[in-house]
Amino acid sequence: MENTVEINVNNGYEPQEITVPKDQVTKLVFNRANPSACLATVQSDELGFKQDLPLDQDVAVTINPKQVGEYDYSCGMGMFHGKVVVK
Numbered sequence: 001m002e003n004t005v006e007i008n009v010n011n012g013y014e015p016q017e018i019t020v021p022k023d024q025v026t027k028l029v030f031n032r033a034n035p036s037a038c039l040a041t042v043q044s045d046e047l048g049f050k051q052d053l054p055l056d057q058d059v060a061v062t063i064n065p066k067q068v069g070e071y072d073y074s075c076g077m078g079m080f081h082g083k084v085v086v087k
């Protein structure tokens with residue numbers, strides 16, 4: 001079973017915090033509405049992704065977290081942050 005969460009990227013990430021189940025594939029679908037280059041990349045060392053976000057396009061990042069906890073992701077410069085809570 002697959003879980004999908006849409007995240008709007010404008011002045012930060014909306015919703016800023018999401019909760020996903022452990023041991024399940026979740027698609028994070030980012031859509032960037034803000035032309036600022038600051039938000040053109042989304043990345044997470046903790047979740048293991050780095051993804052360019054073209055303007056006004058749905059871009060999916062797939063995660064499959066194996067441990068409960070709170071995981072941070074951010075824009076390329078680490079100015080804006082979002083959180084993935086794994087339960």
Ligand SMILES: [Cu+2]
Pocket residue numbers: 037038039075076077078079080
């Ligand atoms: Cu930034």
